[in-house]
Amino acid sequence: MAVRTHLTWMQEKNLQTYFGGKQFTLLYKASVHEFSAYDLFKRCCDQGPIVVVIYKEHYVVGAYMKTSCKKEEKIPIVLFALEENTISECKISSYVPTELFYDGSGRRNDLEFHINMRKQVMTLNLDTSEKLRLPHMQASPFQECEVFRCEDLLDRRTLEGINELHESLLSAVNTYKPHKNLVPQVRILLLGPTRAGKSSFFNSVKSVFRGHVTHQALVGSEPTGVSDTYRTYSIKDTVDGNFLPFILCDTMGLHERGKGLCVDDIAYILKGHISDRYQFNSMKPITPSHCNYIHYPLLKDRIHCAAFVLDINSVKYISHEMIAKIKEIRRQLIKCGMPHVVLLTHVDSMQLITKGDLTDIYRCIPVKHKLEAVHKKLGFALSDMLVVSNYTSEWELDPVKDVLILSALRHMLWISDDFLEDLTAQGNKNLVV
Numbered sequence: 001m002a003v004r005t006h007l008t009w010m011q012e013k014n015l016q017t018y019f020g021g022k023q024f025t026l027l028y029k030a031s032v033h034e035f036s037a038y039d040l041f042k043r044c045c046d047q048g049p050i051v052v053v054i055y056k057e058h059y060v061v062g063a064y065m066k067t068s069c070k071k072e073e074k075i076p077i078v079l080f081a082l083e084e085n086t087i088s089e090c091k092i093s094s095y096v097p098t099e100l101f102y103d104g105s106g107r108r109n110d111l112e113f114h115i116n117m118r119k120q121v122m123t124l125n126l127d128t129s130e131k132l133r134l135p136h137m138q139a140s141p142f143q144e145c146e147v148f149r150c151e152d153l154l155d156r157r158t159l160e161g162i163n164e165l166h167e168s169l170l171s172a173v174n175t176y177k178p179h180k181n182l183v184p185q186v187r188i189l190l191l192g193p194t195r196a197g198k199s200s201f202f203n204s205v206k207s208v209f210r211g212h213v214t215h216q217a218l219v220g221s222e223p224t225g226v227s228d229t230y231r232t233y234s235i236k237d238t239v240d241g242n243f244l245p246f247i248l249c250d251t252m253g254l255h256e257r258g259k260g261l262c263v264d265d266i267a268y269i270l271k272g273h274i275s276d277r278y279q280f281n282s283m284k285p286i287t288p289s290h291c292n293y294i295h296y297p298l299l300k301d302r303i304h305c306a307a308f309v310l311d312i313n314s315v316k317y318i319s320h321e322m323i324a325k326i327k328e329i330r331r332q333l334i335k336c337g338m339p340h341v342v343l344l345t346h347v348d349s350m351q352l353i354t355k356g357d358l359t360d361i362y363r364c365i366p367v368k369h370k371l372e373a374v375h376k377k378l379g380f381a382l383s384d385m386l387v388v389s390n391y392t393s394e395w396e397l398d399p400v401k402d403v404l405i406l407s408a409l410r411h412m413l414w415i416s417d418d419f420l421e422d423l424t425a426q427g428n429k430n431l432v433v
Helices: 009-018 037-044 126-131 156-174 198-210 263-270 312-317 320-335 355-363 365-378 399-425
Strands: 022-029 050-056 059-065 075-083 086-095 113-116 121-124 137-141 144-152 186-191 231-236 243-250 305-311 340-345 385-387
Touching: 009 022, 009 075, 009 086, 022 037, 037 144, 050 137, 086 126, 156 243, 156 399, 186 198, 186 263, 186 399, 198 231, 198 243, 198 340, 198 399, 243 399, 263 320, 305 312, 305 320, 305 399, 312 340, 312 365, 320 365, 340 365, 340 399, 355 365, 355 399, 365 385, 385 399
Parallel strands: 186 243, 186 305, 305 340, 340 385
Antiparallel strands: 022 144, 050 059, 050 144, 059 075, 075 086, 113 121, 121 137, 231 243
16 A cells, blocks of 8 residues: 655645755655654665654644665754745754654753654754754654655656657657548637737647747737737658648637637638638638638648646636636537647646656646636536646747647647547548538
């Protein structure tokens, strides 16, 4: 049975961030491995930097040893106290760890901090208690003791795994072929409010395949959006010069009322009637008489997958009008049998989310809460939500971000295939490719 920490996710995240963006590996838990200094040192010596966490009623007190713990060598120690989201710190003298953690008796009276593991009591002198904003603790009982190894969030082994996954995803997308080669490229439609990250997602995808950060699609912070033009973006493979097997279709941003993409235009986009560089009119949808109208679109002109792009930090602020508009569009997609997902952007700007968290982002508690909020407000299945971190201000590529972007893209290619497969399964004799 796996041994679990008593720390909450938020407590652990606060400590990891406070000590320089670390990941914790639980080495010792007194209630499992015995309240014994001998067992503590047996499990925790020579393990690199460690954090000792003591649980006493409503208090969490601990010691951070930033050099590898050795029983008979003095090492620098930082004491800390965690209360809700606030951490108080107190640097103390360098000590031999066995002076501070012991099983017997007869400790020196001048120690700033020491723990009798057998008796389960902790002592902090008055000055140290005040610096940590704690009541004076003299032989004060505690309930639990845990020790964690502290490691960099992205160590060499983790980065090697990320790079392998990165290359695997790149290859998977490069070699993807639409179902039965019905179309040369699948078309993915990007929908969503202004400033959600639609154009930035295209730029990010192109950056990954170009090998450097690029900003072909205009992005900005205007409340009404930067562009009112429909754009279809293809990307060339830098190796053979061929186009990659997908086209990203960027639309005008959605607004609650008045300005923004006209919902009536969406049906025309889905069916392939609207061409690249068509200029949207918020008050009037396209008509067959328009010079840019495609009267007889082929299957390759149609949309094969749609993605609602939302800023993950703005989910709780989505207005009732925007919710109603997204639901109306979703009804159109369902009526057309169009597969669709939610693309949640700006995850890297969430509070307490670090670069290391991006390697396993779907397990992060705050991200889970955001996904559940989208499910509750808009009705999307949790399995249809993808989390990405776009390139917005960076100058260099990051393999961790690339993996999120490529994973989302691969998923959209898969469900585009589902759409094409459904079309052929229906035995549509009028299907024009």
